[in-house]
């Protein structure tokens with residue numbers, strides 16, 4: 001078994017590998033699964049450090065409310081622990097919005113908060129200092 005991390009999808013050794021899942025081991029710290037930037041985009045994977053706090057370490061996928069372009073921008077961030085407060089809102093809201101057990105009013109609220117979380121994701125990717133986004137407030 002190699003200690004060099006490789007992408008769990010395409011087996012690449014580089015290309016922006018980021019841990020996307022973690023398996024607890026009975027004897028020791030367990031191990032992580034990695035995915036490269038390209039596969040994280042193709043699979044819509046959430047980095048392990050950005051998964052909602054209640055994650056058990058399995059694979060998490062960006063929900064449909066996150067457009068492909070945003071998934072790409074998020075993948076550019078690599079490990080992005082700053083996203084966790086947002087996924088903590090996005091994932092529960094998405095689950096409620098998709099649930100058949102809630103009434104329309106609850107669903108509307110959940111859809112709105114999922115939208116707000118997606119807007120926060122956009123704000124995060126466009127505020128990267130080394131990003132291509134134009135400086136805010138420029139005239």
Ligand SMILES: [Zn+2]
Pocket residue numbers: 007008009010011012035036037038039040
């Ligand atoms: Zn890959």
